[in-house]
Amino acid sequence: AQSVAQPEDQVNVAEGNPLTVKCTYSVSGNPYLFWYVQYPNRGLQFLLKYITGDNLVKGSYGFEAEFNKSQTSFHLKKPSALVSDSALYFCAVRDLNFGNEKLTFGTGTRLTIIP
């Protein structure tokens, strides 16, 4: 079975500081990994994905994520946080060997950027 864990329910960061939102995953085969963001009263929006290749993936709005196979992690990062980055962030995983298109989401991390 595939699963993903987001160990922090809430992350607070001062504006201009670097931010990290943590994610670890568990799959039996090779993972496809995704980050999505949800703004209030909206559906989830795609930020970035890792399929294969470079471990550092760049996405929308200046976000990037680093795939670490040995630590089974896929942390979301941004060098300088903006107040507008405040939102709910979800990590998600698909198991390439699992044979279907199911995308399993984490429980989400609420990111608050403090002006």
Add this chain to the structure above:
Amino acid sequence: DAGVIQSPRHEVTEMGQEVTLRCKPISGHDYLFWYRQTMMRGLELLIYFNNNVPIDDSGMPEDRFSAKMPNASFSTLKIQPSEPRDSAVYFCASSPTGYNEKLFFGSGTQLSVL
């Protein structure tokens, strides 16, 4: 393209009533997913379709829930009878293909069962 369109945006109903949620996926997308979001359980996959055919409904909580996709441009999620514990935000999402494609989410339906 207008994106994934869900209706209604908000639904308030009484326990025991039938509820029907609607979704129009993005044209050309072969996959359609129904998710439920609650504070306690996060985002749960209920069912997904490929080319209008249900592929995996193992996430459907119980027989009170049913989903259909009569054509490529329309899907419904029905709850009959509804219960207060069904209160949640229900999202529909579509995707061009499977595996490594991103999902496009609708704005969701906020369901409150009194």
